[in-house]
Amino acid sequence: MQYSKTPPAKAIFLDKDGTLVKDVPYNVDPALVTFESGVFEGLGALQEEGFKLVIISNQSGLALQKFSLSKLHELIDHFNFIFEQNGLALSGFYYCPHAPSEGSETCTCRKPQPGLLFQAAENLNIDLARSWMIGDILNDAEAGNRAGCRSILINNGNETEWLKGPFREPDYTTPFFLDAASHIIANENTIAHA
Numbered sequence: 330m331q332y333s334k335t336p337p338a339k340a341i342f343l344d345k346d347g348t349l350v351k352d353v354p355y356n357v358d359p360a361l362v363t364f365e366s367g368v369f370e371g372l373g374a375l376q377e378e379g380f381k382l383v384i385i386s387n388q389s390g391l392a393l394q395k396f397s398l399s400k401l402h403e404l405i406d407h408f409n410f411i412f413e414q415n416g417l418a419l420s421g422f423y424y425c426p427h428a429p430s431e432g433s434e435t436c437t438c439r440k441p442q443p444g445l446l447f448q449a450a451e452n453l454n455i456d457l458a459r460s461w462m463i464g465d466i467l468n469d470a471e472a473g474n475r476a477g478c479r480s481i482l483i484n485n486g487n488e489t490e491w492l493k494g495p496f497r498e499p500d501y502t503t504p505f506f507l508d509a510a511s512h513i514i515a516n517e518n519t520i521a522h523a
């Protein structure tokens with residue numbers, strides 16, 4: 330008989346605003362949260378496939394004092410509740426509380442930096458190479474790619490700058506969340522960044 334550590338899980342890292350829900354700037358009011366179409370169905374299929382579901386969100390509204398930490402946590406409770414209502418388990422909600430910085434004073438957790446993904450991977454025992462990041466702007470793709478995941482851009486018009494860079498090429502682009510989920514399920518056993 331031998332002891333073995335639980336093998337690492339694979340995860341889907343999810344941007345919140347503009348990806349899971351309609352983007353309402355600095356919103357923490359559950360009443361104003363509207364999920365995008367295909368999200369519950371897509372997440373259900375991914376969960377069925379064995380992926381953990383983890384939200385990765387920039388919440389600069391904290392640093393900018395647009396809302397309080399307790400209001401943000403009420404929103405997180407709401408997300409847990411809605412996920413549960415739809416048969417989904419939300420394994421984590423990681424957020425960067427910092428403001429966008431100028432010059433050299435930058436945190437390591439605000440996307441496009443991959444800090445939150447590394448933190449989640451450590452806390453939740455996630456294999457980054459078998460994981461994917463889904464977001465609606467190239468900063469999300471960059472954070473995923475920098476963490477060693479694959480990335481999908483939901484191209485719904487929210488990315489407007491299209492800045493180029495070494496980590497800013499998504500593995501797949503689609504306007505539909507459900508199509509993103511199908512792509513992951515069809516391609517998860519191919520090699521990342523071959």
Ligand SMILES: [Mg+2]
Pocket residue numbers: 344345346347348464465466
């Ligand atoms: Mg977004």
Ligand SMILES: [Zn+2]
Pocket residue numbers: 425426427436437438439
């Ligand atoms: Zn940060």
